Amino acid sequence: MPSVLPLGDPAPSDGLLPAQAADGAAGRAFGLYVHIPFCAVRCGYCDFNTYTATELGGGASQDAYAQTAVSEVALAANVLAGSGLPERKLSTVFFGGGTPTLLPADDLALILRAAIDHWGIEDGAEVTTEANPDSVTPESLAVLKEAGFTRVSFGMQSAVPHVLKVLDRTHTPSRVPHVVQWAREAGLAVSLDLIYGTPGETLADWRHSLETALSYQPDHISAYALIVEEGTKLAAQMRRGEVPGIDDDDHADKYELADQLITEAGLGWYEVSNWARTPDQACRHNLAYWRGDDWWGIGPGAHSHVGGVRWWNVKHPSAYANRLSQGLSPAAGRETLDAETRNLEKVMLEARLQSGLEVSTLSAAGRHEVAGLIAGGLVEPAAAFRGRLVLTLKGRLLADAVVRRILPD
Incomplete structure (x- = not known):
């Protein structure tokens, strides 16, 4: 954490x-x-x-x-x-x-x-x-x-x-x-x-x-x-x-x-x-x-995510123990992710997976970039033909740059 x-x-x-x-x-x-x-x-x-x-x-x-x-x-x-x-x-x-x-x-x-x-x-x-x-x-x-x-x-x-x-x-x-x-x-x-x-x-x-x-x-x-x-x-x-x-x-x-x-x-x-x-x-x-599933994080500073709600516990073990001893949640803060943020995170994370990202997830501008990524040797052509964006070895080396290209400004 x-x-x-x-x-x-x-x-x-x-x-x-x-x-x-x-x-x-x-x-x-x-x-x-x-x-x-x-x-x-x-x-x-x-x-x-x-x-x-x-x-x-x-x-x-x-x-x-x-x-x-x-x-x-x-x-x-x-x-x-x-x-x-x-x-x-x-x-x-x-x-x-x-x-x-x-x-x-x-x-x-x-x-x-x-x-x-x-x-x-x-x-x-x-x-x-x-x-x-x-x-x-x-x-x-x-x-x-x-x-x-x-x-x-x-x-x-x-x-x-x-x-x-x-x-x-x-x-x-x-x-x-x-x-x-x-x-x-x-x-x-x-x-x-x-x-x-x-x-x-x-x-x-x-x-x-x-x-x-x-x-x-x-x-x-x-x-x-x-x-x-x-x-x-x-x-x-x-x-x-x-x-x-x-x-x-x-x-x-x-x-x-x-x-x-x-x-x-x-x-x-x-x-x-x-x-x-x-x-x-x-x-x-x-x-x-x-893949954006649900998890609860136990412990000081631990982060949790359930259904687009993300929260994090107080950092120090003493503060964490004190809150629980009073029957209080140890959460220090939280945020509720809107649809745009959840989609942005989905693109950022799933693009790193060998199973790839559904091209249909991308905005029109993002989909327009896929052909250039294929030409640059960053994305597997056969996977893109099947509607998925999968990184090549070169693409993995430049994964952050690929994500920047397929996400809206």
């Missing part, structure tokens, strides 16, 4: 949603995001709403957090029912952070059980937790599997020690194959998250990280370009000239190499930065975000 909350309208203290949130809800998937805001150390590039133990005050202890999150689960169930939403089972659950696995596995299981008790869960539902390689054991992974988790996403980031050092990652590369093996022995699917473009990372370093990750035969890989946000340690280091800045050409070279090697290893892209071994192993929770 980003560390800066957006502006918006005040959220009601009871959390109840406007009537429009229920429109068409029966046809939308419903998922749960659980934000665990704790980290052992703050990574130099991280702009998420996370805290180390030394940054937290009273009322925000890790020991008490699971019960606090369970309180929001109960509130969420009451709000949805009281707002006229139909009963829907959970289709996906995603624990993110922070480092969710800094909490005991039993605590994560407690939160998941509470959610299932309130909503139920679909057969074959996807339940994921993020994890750092140094925050799990064979025993903790077995507890998660027993509780109903189905996959784990490890923050590998790199296989090169000097790159991990710049990123302030605490694990060693040699730890990763062990945790992958433990997860598989527990019966969990495995995703590996990688970052490219770290200052000082060469193309050879990146190739080594990719080849190493692929040698573990993960079910899923995410590869994201490093974005340096203002206010982070790494941004300050760049301003002082202690590390080199970001190079867009370097990012492009590394993305092309990632796509080549990951594809050759048998995984296919389904979103610009994500590849899965089979379509069933794509991250369904993230697909729900990109």
Whole structure:
């Protein structure tokens, strides 16, 4: 969750949603995001709403957090029912952070059980937790599997020690194959998250990280370009000239190499930065975000979206816990998206998917741009002939520019 909350309208203290949130809800998937805001150390590039133990005050202890999150689960169930939403089972659950696995596995299981008790869960539902390689054991992974988790996403980031050092990652590369093996022995699917473009990372370093990750035969890989946000340690280091800045050409070279090697290893892209071994192993929770389904975000700073209503919780764990202890919604603000904004977001997000975007979604001006995008090698001609806009490899490299061309001014 980003560390800066957006502006918006005040959220009601009871959390109840406007009537429009229920429109068409029966046809939308419903998922749960659980934000665990704790980290052992703050990574130099991280702009998420996370805290180390030394940054937290009273009322925000890790020991008490699971019960606090369970309180929001109960509130969420009451709000949805009281707002006229139909009963829907959970289709996906995603624990993110922070480092969710800094909490005991039993605590994560407690939160998941509470959610299932309130909503139920679909057969074959996807339940994921993020994890750092140094925050799990064979025993903790077995507890998660027993509780109903189905996959784990490890923050590998790199296989090169000097790159991990710049990123302030605490694990060693040699730890990763062990945790992958433990997860598989527990019966969990495995995703590996990688970052490219770290200052000082060469193309050879990146190739080594990719080849190493692929040698573990993960079910899923995410590869994201490093974005340096203002206010982070790494941004300050760049301003002082202690590390080199970001190079867009370097990012492009590394993305092309990632796509080549990951594809050759048998995984296919389904979103610009994500590849899965089979379509069933794509991250369904993230697909729900990109397709505009409904989800409730549990935790400080967590964002939610139901039927075009979007809201976000207060940032600090202490404020979050205090509001819930008073029986109040922890929401800090919210906005109701109009039809134009929802369509704009649909274009921005679905254009990044391998399944593509319906060309009919676009305005007349946007549809007029498609022929030029095909001529420029940015959009697949065969898909466009079928009425869908699907990016080529070149188009994925320039995805933001493609979206700007097909959206109205």
